[in-house]
Amino acid sequence: METRDTESTSAIRVRGLQKRYGDRVVLDGIDLDIAPGETYALLGPNGAGKSTAIEILEGLRRPSAGEVSVLGRTPLSAPRSWRGRIGIVAQQTGDLGPFTARELVARFHRVYPNPRPVDKVLHLVGLTERAGVRATKMSGGQQRRLDVALGIVGRPDLLFLDEPTTGFDPDARRQFWSMLRTLTEEGTSILLTTHYLDEAAHLADRVGVLSAGAIVAEAPPESLGGPEARIPEVRWRDANGRQRIERTDAPGHLVARLQREWGAQEPPELEIRRPNLEDIYLDLIGADAPGRQGVPS
Numbered sequence: 001m002e003t004r005d006t007e008s009t010s011a012i013r014v015r016g017l018q019k020r021y022g023d024r025v026v027l028d029g030i031d032l033d034i035a036p037g038e039t040y041a042l043l044g045p046n047g048a049g050k051s052t053a054i055e056i057l058e059g060l061r062r063p064s065a066g067e068v069s070v071l072g073r074t075p076l077s078a079p080r081s082w083r084g085r086i087g088i089v090a091q092q093t094g095d096l097g098p099f100t101a102r103e104l105v106a107r108f109h110r111v112y113p114n115p116r117p118v119d120k121v122l123h124l125v126g127l128t129e130r131a132g133v134r135a136t137k138m139s140g141g142q143q144r145r146l147d148v149a150l151g152i153v154g155r156p157d158l159l160f161l162d163e164p165t166t167g168f169d170p171d172a173r174r175q176f177w178s179m180l181r182t183l184t185e186e187g188t189s190i191l192l193t194t195h196y197l198d199e200a201a202h203l204a205d206r207v208g209v210l211s212a213g214a215i216v217a218e219a220p221p222e223s224l225g226g227p228e229a230r231i232p233e234v235r236w237r238d239a240n241g242r243q244r245i246e247r248t249d250a251p252g253h254l255v256a257r258l259q260r261e262w263g264a265q266e267p268p269e270l271e272i273r274r275p276n277l278e279d280i281y282l283d284l285i286g287a288d289a290p291g292r293q294g295v296p297s
C-alpha cells in the first residue's frame, strides 16, 4: 500500500519494522521518523542491523514485517522517479571499472533529471585535482569521496550515508562535514550511520542507538541518555591509595571539600570529567550487551 500522505510531514516513516535472517531476528520492531531536512545518525555496534535497516529503506532488502514509507512511498514498489530522488552511499565501494573520477560522476550525472554539475560535485567532495585519475588508482579515502560524489550528483531529497567517512583523514572528514552542511542548507534529509561519535555529535539533529534489534535511545546528541547520564564524575586517589569515583551535580563543592581534607597537598590524580556522547553511547549499548548477539524471536 502506498503512503503518499505522509510525505509532507516525514522524509522517512517506519512502524514496527522487523527483519529476520532465517530464525535470527536482526530488527525487532523499529519505529523511526525523520523529518524533511533533518539529519539523523543511526548508531550501534557492529552487527546491530544499521545497514540492514538502511538497505530496507533504500528498497534493496525486503522487510519481514512492518510499514516503511520513504519520501511518501513504499520502497520496494516505488517507481523509477522515486529512485531519482534518493542518494545512496553504501558501506562498500562499488565496482569502479576502468573509469576516471570525472567519467564516473558524468555517467551518473546523465541518469538523473535534475543533477548537480559534474565540476561542482567534484569540487564539493574535494576531488577536483584528482578528477582525471582512474578511480581504481586512487587512495581508499579518495575512492570514498568518489562514492559520496556519486551519491549526491543526482541532487537527492534524501541521502543515505552508510559509514561515509571511513578511511578519511581528519582534514577530509572536516571538509565532508562542511559539504553536508551545504546539502542540509538546501533542504536535503540525511540518514547517516557512523562509528565516529564526534561525527554524529557534529552533524546530527538527532541520533538513535540501535542495540539488540531495537532503538534503545533517541534524542538530539546533546541530550542523549537524559540529564542523569551527563552528571559529572570526580575521580581521585584517597589516603589509602584507592581509586575513588563520585558522580555529583556539584563537582566544585566536592573538590573544595577534598582540598580542605588534603590541606596544602594536591588531592592525588584529581580530575573532573563530564561524560561525552561516546561515554553515554557506550553506557547505553553496554546495558544491552548480553542481548547483542541475537534477539529472541
Ligand SMILES: Nc1ncnc2c1ncn2[C@@H]1O[C@H](COP(=O)(O)OP(=O)(O)OP(=O)(O)O)[C@@H](O)[C@H]1O
Pocket (backbone or CB within 6 Å): 021, 026, 044, 045, 046, 047, 048, 049, 050, 051, 052, 053, 091
Ligand atoms: N544476507 C544476510 N543473511 C544472513 N545474515 C545477514 C545478512 N546480512 C546481514 N546479516 C546479519 O545481520 C546482522 C546485522 O548486519 P548489518 O550489516 O545490518 O549490521 P551493521 O549494524 O550495519 O554492522 P556494521 O557496524 O558492522 O556495519 C549481522 O549479524 C549480519 O551478520
